[in-house]
Amino acid sequence: MKTKKFNWSQITRSKITWAIVAEILILLVCFIIRPDFFSISIQPSTGVLYGSLIDIVNRSAEITIIAMGMTLVIALGGTDLSVGALVAVSGAMALKLMRWDVLEYNTPGDYTVYPFFLVLLLPLVTCTLMGLFNGLLIAKGGMQPFIATLILMVSGRGIAQILTNGKQFTTMYSPFRMIGQGNLGPIPMPIVIMVVICILMGIFVRKTAFGTFVESVGVNRSASRLSGISSDKVILIVYALTGLLAGIAGLIYSSRIMSNDSNNAGINYEMDAILAVVIGGTAMTGGKFSLVGTFVGSLIIRTIVTFVYYFGIVSEATMAFKALIIAVVIVLQSEPVREYFAKRSEARAARKSA
Amino acid sequence: MENSNRKRQSLFTRLMNPKYVMVYATIAIFLIIYIFGAIQYGDKGFTSLRTLVISMFTENAYYGISAVGMTMVLITGGIDLSVGAVSSLTGMIIAYGTARLGIHPLVCLLFAFVIGIGLGAIMGAGIQFLNVPPFIMTLTGMFLTRGCCSLISRESIEIQSDLIDALANFKIYIMWWNSDGEWAKIKPVCYINFNLILFIIMIIVGTILLQKTRFGRNVYAVGGNEQSAKLMGLPVARTKILVYAFNGFCSVLAGFAYTIYVKSGWNLALSGGELEVITCAVIGGTLMTGGVGYMVGTLFGVLLKSAIPALITFNGNLLSWWGKIATGALLLLFIFIQRIVVLYSARKKQK
Numbered sequence: 265m266k267t268k269k270f271n272w273s274q275i276t277r278s279k280i281t282w283a284i285v286a287e288i289l290i291l292l293v294c295f296i297i298r299p300d301f302f303s304i305s306i307q308p309s310t311g312v313l314y315g316s317l318i319d320i321v322n323r324s325a326e327i328t329i330i331a332m333g334m335t336l337v338i339a340l341g342g343t344d345l346s347v348g349a350l351v352a353v354s355g356a357m358a359l360k361l362m363r364w365d366v367l368e369y370n371t372p373g374d375y376t377v378y379p380f381f382l383v384l385l386l387p388l389v390t391c392t393l394m395g396l397f398n399g400l401l402i403a404k405g406g407m408q409p410f411i412a413t414l415i416l417m418v419s420g421r422g423i424a425q426i427l428t429n430g431k432q433f434t435t436m437y438s439p440f441r442m443i444g445q446g447n448l449g450p451i452p453m454p455i456v457i458m459v460v461i462c463i464l465m466g467i468f469v470r471k472t473a474f475g476t477f478v479e480s481v482g483v484n485r486s487a488s489r490l491s492g493i494s495s496d497k498v499i500l501i502v503y504a505l506t507g508l509l510a511g512i513a514g515l516i517y518s519s520r521i522m523s524n525d526s527n528n529a530g531i532n533y534e535m536d537a538i539l540a541v542v543i544g545g546t547a548m549t550g551g552k553f554s555l556v557g558t559f560v561g562s563l564i565i566r567t568i569v570t571f572v573y574y575f576g577i578v579s580e581a582t583m584a585f586k587a588l589i590i591a592v593v594i595v596l597q598s599e600p601v602r603e604y605f606a607k608r609s610e611a612r613a614a615r616k617s618a
Numbered sequence: 619m620e621n622s623n624r625k626r627q628s629l630f631t632r633l634m635n636p637k638y639v640m641v642y643a644t645i646a647i648f649l650i651i652y653i654f655g656a657i658q659y660g661d662k663g664f665t666s667l668r669t670l671v672i673s674m675f676t677e678n679a680y681y682g683i684s685a686v687g688m689t690m691v692l693i694t695g696g697i698d699l700s701v702g703a704v705s706s707l708t709g710m711i712i713a714y715g716t717a718r719l720g721i722h723p724l725v726c727l728l729f730a731f732v733i734g735i736g737l738g739a740i741m742g743a744g745i746q747f748l749n750v751p752p753f754i755m756t757l758t759g760m761f762l763t764r765g766c767c768s769l770i771s772r773e774s775i776e777i778q779s780d781l782i783d784a785l786a787n788f789k790i791y792i793m794w795w796n797s798d799g800e801w802a803k804i805k806p807v808c809y810i811n812f813n814l815i816l817f818i819i820m821i822i823v824g825t826i827l828l829q830k831t832r833f834g835r836n837v838y839a840v841g842g843n844e845q846s847a848k849l850m851g852l853p854v855a856r857t858k859i860l861v862y863a864f865n866g867f868c869s870v871l872a873g874f875a876y877t878i879y880v881k882s883g884w885n886l887a888l889s890g891g892e893l894e895v896i897t898c899a900v901i902g903g904t905l906m907t908g909g910v911g912y913m914v915g916t917l918f919g920v921l922l923k924s925a926i927p928a929l930i931t932f933n934g935n936l937l938s939w940w941g942k943i944a945t946g947a948l949l950l951l952f953i954f955i956q957r958i959v960v961l962y963s964a965r966k967k968q969k
Contacts (some may be wrong), residue, residue, distance in 0.1 A: 419945065426937060580767045582764070583764045584765020594750050
């Protein structure tokens with residue numbers, strides 16, 4: 265019988281617990297070094313919330329959005345390496361649509377050549393189709409996800425560059441600025457978009473049967489097909505969805521810099537997103553997944569980056585810190601270590617009862 | 619007479635083994651692209667020995683050296699994302715050691731070897747004993763190594779060392795009889811440099827390791843089916859750790875070659891290099907699922923991958939970005955061939 269009894273061993277064995285503990289520890293270190301780390305104030309001129317914590321959440325928006333899709337991809341037992349390239353494609357396409365006439369009027373201004381809804385819609389549709397292409401290769405072509413998505417990862421940036429003829433466009437179109445730099449009430453827009461997407465994803469996977477389908481296909485694809493789940497369709501939907509989310513992240517990114525930067529947009533995003541998912545406790549082998557865990561994982565990654573910025577360490581060295589913290593989380597989450605803890609707590613429980 | 623005839627036949631049948639199909643496909647596609655280039659741009663010098671040796675072999679030698687180790691890792695069914703960063707770290711160590719600390723470059727290189735092989739062994743151990751997926755483990759290794767590069771220096775450091783200069787200027791010119799009947803450099807001037815020799819040596823070493831030693835057979839066995847390999851009593855853990863350590867060795871060597879090539883150390887050098895290296899191996903017919911792969915294939919994979927930029931350079935009108943797209947298309951093509959080969963051999967087995 266299940267009771268609400270506080271079950272310590274279940275909590276220590278849960279992977280999310282360790283992720284949350286890690287996040288709290290990093291934040292505590294920040295707080296000890298800089299007591300004003302937790303202060304949040306409202307900027308008087310714009311009325312937007314302002315502070316380190318807000319900044320962490322705000323800047324984590326792109327990775328979190330991508331990682332939501334990546335969670336499902338990894339739950340299927342796959343990986344999607346192409347998301348970083350899709351971020352570049354989405355940004356390049358949006359800027360191209362806004363500045364189609366760049367040769368005639370080469371000063372950026374508060375205008376768009378194509379209507380705004382097309383500027384938003386076309387990049388997203390393109391990215392969804394590219395995600396669908398990944399899904400097709402994996403579901404129908406029977407390819408390994410790593411290799412299938414490597415194709416778009418390698419050629420995606422090339423496509424982005426060719427879309428804009430290798431040039432970097434800038435724009436000052438204000439509705440586009442809203443996406444990345446605007447705000448809804450006191451909350452920065454990227455956070456709003458991120459929260460909405462997280463909630464929608466949560467509803468989609470937990471309030472419909474889709475999440476269960478994903479877990480089922482991730483554990484055993486042929487068994488789930490035999491039990492009546494259309495495995496191929498699930499795979500297609502998941503990869504297309506990840507493409508769409510990468511497209512949204514690309515729009516946010518390019519709106520932050522009001523430009524397209526096909527060389528640097530979304531670079532290493534696939535790695536960060538996969539790390540966020542794994543830190544959040546979803547196993548690379550597929551099966552069970554946790555969107556909440558992914559959210560925490562993405563926050564951890566961004567907190568490390570912010571931590572490094574704040575304390576004046578060279579920004580490129582962030583990676584070393586990331587690696588150290590990830591190494592700790594990985595070791596704590598690895599099977600032998602968790603088994604060891606589980607055995608110890610069982611032994612303790614046995615001693616208590618005896 | 620009869621004996622030699624039988625031997626030749628057995629060699630022929632051995633070469634016709636379906637497991638080599640991928641390697642043949644690589645060679646065939648390389649030849650197709652090469653012949654296409656020869657027909658299209660032959661008059662501009664595409665067929666010259668210089669284009670073949672310098673822009674296809676020499677300029678990609680460091681990727682090739684790294685691909686030797688990567689092929690082995692892929693055969694075990696693993697992956698190593700840290701190679702680009704380790705190569706970059708090697709450059710940083712040599713540059714910082716010689717330029718700032720005044721240490722002899724060979725000592726720096728030795729130190730880099732210790733770090734590279736050590737990191738490889740640690741990652742292998744983590745993958746084997748902690749059951750961490752190779753992707754995540756080596757990604758952590760990559761982040762750590764890149765971070766360390768940046769901690770050493772954020773700016774690129776120029777290397778001024780007699781040894782590095784000597785190695786960079788070491789060139790064996792390819793000579794030929796000219797019309798006057800004396801030895802002369804062929805035109806356009808073409809030479810073999812240190813990196814290319816290193817690349818060829820590594821390919822040979824890799825081939826011998828994989829095909830002629832017990833270690834190589836263990837590598838194939840682990841990649842084919844790790845469970846069976848374990849049940850057969852093969853040293854799975856040792857093999858895996860050694861493979862990652864060997865890959866570390868190759869990455870450091872590749873980093874050394876790259877350092878000789880650019881004569882400086884830069885913390886962001888070769889970023890994304892790991893994927894280039896993996897692409898070379900996959901185009902060369904190595905299966906990502908493990909168990910299948912040959913060094914000769916990897917050699918041609920490197921050639922094939924470098925033939926595309928060469929074609930685009932010779933065309934002159936295309937943006938270099940088309941190279942990336944073409945590489946992606948090539949990957950797609952190869953995976954399709956792999957699928958067909960696998961399906962075909964599976965159907966043959968059923969019969």
